[in-house]
Amino acid sequence: MAVTLADVAARARVSAATVSRVLSGNYPVAEATRTRVLAAVDELDYVINGPASALAAATSDLVGVLVNDVADPFFGIMASAVQSELGSEKLAVVCNTGGSPERELTYLTLLLRQRAAAVVITGSAVETPEYAAASAAKVGRLAANGTQVVLLGRPASAAPEGSVLAVEFGNREGGRRLTEHLISLGHRRIGYVAGPADRTTTRHRLEGHRAALAAHGLGGDAGELGRLTVHGPYTRKSGYDGALELLDREPGLTAVVGSNDAVALGICAALREKGLDIPGDVSVAxxxxxxxxxxxxxxxxxxxxxxxxxxxxxxxxxxxREESPAGGRDMVPAELVARASTAAPRA
Amino acid sequence: MAVTLADVAARARVSAATVSRVLSGNYPVAEATRTRVLAAVDELDYVINGPASALAAATSDLVGVLVNDVADPFFGIMASAVQSELGSEKLAVVCNTGGSPERELTYLTLLLRQRAAAVVITGSAVETPEYAAASAAKVGRLAANGTQVVLLGRPASAAPEGSVLAVEFGNREGGRRLTEHLISLGHRRIGYVAGPADRTTTRHRLEGHRAALAAHGLGGDAGELGRLTVHGPYTRKSGYDGALELLDREPGLTAVVGSNDAVALGICAALREKGLDIPGDVSVAxxxxxxxxxxxxxxxxxxxxxxxxxxxxxxxxxxxREESPAGGRDMVPAELVARASTAAPRA
DNA sequence: TCTCCCATAGTAAGCGCTTTCTGCCCCGGG
DNA sequence: CCCGGGGCAGAAAGCGCTTACTATGGGAGA
Structure with a gap:
């Protein structure tokens, strides 16, 4: 039925081993033989059997990419970049976890099952001990299997030492810069619509925000900070609801920061609906x-x-394909982009 | 090293065959045996070897998803929905083709190699005979291999009869409705920033647009139509450049239609830069x-x-999991969403 | 001219699972 | 009491490839 290695070998009058070697190219084969084999491959329209090859070689050419949801451009952009970087040697298996630790674990198991060559885990980690342990175990298992695990936008700290590489985001730094920008414009009462409470990204961004406030003596006590902060998912709706809630708690707000752009857009929508001008009445970031x-x-x-x-x-x-960063972790910088939604508060 | 079926079998004191049957569940196994096996699986932390299983069963649990670029929300949304629908049985392999027929073919070959269970091909097809033939051949090959091919947002016509299922988009209809909406508002000189010239989606949307014009006696001759149409990629920049070009060719335009939302946003940016109000001076869709x-x-x-x-x-x-539509093809309707960027032209 | 060795090619033993074919045992019917 | 058959479980033959390990031939060095 299907054309196999043996068929190609027969046609090229060589052994199956030789054909395999020509195709994988990791063993010397005489030029004449190589061309003969390649010709046979071509004539028979041979396509190698991936699973068979993966079984024999004990590794597949699949690379897992875990994201909250590829439909969200934040993750879509990363998934796209990873996929494109793989070229046409490896295939990207993208998995939507929806931010659920269980599903994350499930997918890691599935990727383990596939003997994936590598796994890139993007986005926040949930900060609960049980999950951390389960996740670490699974990652350890993957690593033991020869699967390289890379964390993208998630702190390496949660993973077993050495088994993992990480590219972290300057969330804390970015959060700090953003709020400093607001403070330097003259804002003193700044609301914050944060992400879900138990996630690393949420925490880091919020910490940056609060660090900036504290540095300018604006923090107030915990109660005060709490009053100016609401939590919710990273969605537009959360921004909308959050802004309404914050306005209710503190009508004197002159600025509201969203945990991400979608949230900020929701904040804008809510403010506009309240008849407030952006950035005239309230700045948004x-x-x-x-x-x-x-x-x-x-x-x-x-x-x-x-x-x-x-x-x-x-x-x-x-x-x-690239040297690992020192300590296996790397931090990408966050850069403030000041545009029209922020301005000095009304006098 | 790794735990295998045989290890589980030994521990449960059954044969490997029985373990396999318990795990795949397509053969009667006595309840007592089943629990014993499951316990052994659990105790040994057994994870099945995907490639081995795929080799033996001659099919994998991978489903290919071809998109132009997952970072583009249009494709990201579809990829996400497909992935989510797969549940945790199948894995989605997403491939960015960048709209290139060659890369599309390359990825189809890779998926063939993986013995993918199915492939969903999204987006426009390029309308050149060579490509159509190559694509049809590859799809036929996939089908012969037991891989179900589903076209999403691409006409089934280009594929070999019967080997393929299709969910098509009401692009023509949508294009017609949109332009009818503009015409009913009173617009007579309507520019169109189309997608790349040789793609099905571009053609269908444009045909809908022109059908609406013709139905109202607004088409003019081919030269006239051509003058009011520019082609470019489905990007914001293309909309920006296109709008500038159209304005140059025909300063009396009262409306410009973009081939998609990103293009429309680019059009808006260009108009704004020209000091034109939307929709006061020019409507955009x-x-x-x-x-x-x-x-x-x-x-x-x-x-x-x-x-x-x-x-x-x-x-x-x-x-x-779902009955195929009659004729293997299905059409999803397009719905006009009239918002603030269109209005009656100035008198 | 004779060895020795390197460059190639072949042999064959799996990789870990699925599945067909058998076989066993126990039940019900004759 | 015997036979037939159904329900389960096992044996074993692959699935198509990779990769030690082995074999061979001819050129280089002595």
């Missing part, structure tokens, strides 16, 4: 600088993360 | 109704395609 942020009105002030470059780097690390 | 379109200012009039539902359907068809 986001995080990530996704493509649509520049086209929003007003154009969103935000923090740019070089997602594409970082993801490409993660992919290269995953494939062992 | 897009296509696809991606999430960001509602947040643009003014909110974009566009055509909604139920991408998520369509993609989920495609995935179900791919897995054989």
């Amino acid at each position: 986001g995080f990530d600088d996704l493509p649509f942020s520049a086209d929003a009105t007003p154009a969103l002030t935000t923090v740019r993360l070089p997602l594409q470059e970082a993801a490409a780097r993660a992919a290269r690390l995953a494939l062992g | 897009g296509f696809d109704d991606l999430p960001f379109s509602a947040d643009a200012t003014p909110a974009l009039t566009t055509v909604r395609l139920p991408l998520q539902e369509a993609a989920a359907r495609a995935a179900r068809l791919a897995l054989g």
Whole structure:
């Protein structure tokens, strides 16, 4: 039925081993033989059997990419960059975890089952001990299997020492810069619509925000900070609801920061609905600088993360095409992008 | 080293065959035996070897998803929906073709090599005979291999009869509705920034547009139509450049239609830069109704395609979980979404 | 001219699973 | 009491490839 290695071998009048060697190219084969084999491959329209090859070689050419949801451009951009970096040697298996630790574990098991060559895990980690342990175990198992695990936008700390590489995001730094920008414009009462409470990204961004406040003596006590902060998913709706809630708690707000751009857009929508001008009455800022942020009105002030470059780097690390950073972890910088949604508060 | 079926079998004091049967569940196994096996699996932390299983069973649990670029939300949404629909039985291999026929063929070959269970090919097809033939051949090969091929947003016509299922988009219909909307508002000189010239989606949307014009006696001759149409990629920049070009050719335009939302946003940017008000001076419309379109200012009039539902359907068809539509093809409707970027032209 | 060795090619033993074919045992019917 | 058959489990033959290990031939060095 299907053409196999043996068929090609027969046609080229060599052994199967030789054909295999020509195709994988990791063993010397005389030029004449090689051309003969290649011709046979061509004539028979031979396509190698991936599973058979993976079984024999004990590794596949699949690379897992775990994301919250590829439909979200934040993850879509990273997934795309990883995939593109793989070229046509490796295939990217993308898995939507929806941010659920269980599903993350499930997919890691499936990738283990596939004997994936590498796995890139993007986005926040959930910060609970049980999950951390389960995750570490699974990652250890993967590593033991020869699968290179690379964390992208997630702290390496949660993983077993040495088994993992990480490209981390300057979330804390970015959060700090953003709030400093607001403070330097003259804002004193700044609301914050944060992400889900138990995630690393949420925590880091929020810590940066609070560090900036504290540095300017604006923090207030914990109660005060809590009053100006609401948590919710990284969605537009969360920004919308959060802004309404914050306005309710503290009508004197002059600025609201969103945990990401989608949240910021939701904040804008809520403010507009309340008849407030942006940035005249209230300034708004986001995080990530996704493509649509520049086209929003007003154009969103935000923090740019070089997602594409970082993801490409993660992919290269995953494939062992690039030297690992010192300590196995690497930090990509966050850059403030000041646009029209922030301005000095009204006097 | 690694735990294998045989290890589990030994521990459960059954044969490997029995373990395999318990795990795949397609053969009667006595309840007592089953529990014993499951216990052994658990105790040994056994993870089945995917490649070995795929080799023996001659099919893998991979499903290919071909997209132009997952970073583009249009494709990201579809890829996400397909992936989610697969559940945790099958894995989605997503491939960025960048719209290139060669890369599309390359990835189809890679998926053939993996013995993929199914392949979902999204987006436009390039309309050249050589490509059509090559593509048909590859698809035929896949089908012969037992891989179900489903076209999503691409006409089934290009594929070999019967070997393929298709979920098509109402591009022509949507294009027609959109332009009819503009005409009914009073527009007579309507520019069109189309997609790349040789793609099915581009052609269908443009045909719909022109059908609407013709139905109202507005088409003019071919030269006239050509003068009001520019082609370019489906990008924001293309919209920006295209709008400038159109304005140059025909300063009296009162409306410009973009081939998709990103293009429309580019058109908006160009118009704004020219000091034109939207929709006061010029109306703008897009296509696809991606999430960001509602947040643009003014909110974009566009055509909604139920991408998520369509993609989920495609995935179900791919897995054989849903009855195929009559004739193997199915058409999802396009719906006009009139928002603030279109209005009656100035008198 | 004779060895020795390197460059190639072949042999064959798996990789870990699925599945067909058998076989066993126990039940019900004759 | 015997026979037939159904329900389960096992044996074993691959699935198509990779990769030690082995074999061979001819050129280089002595």
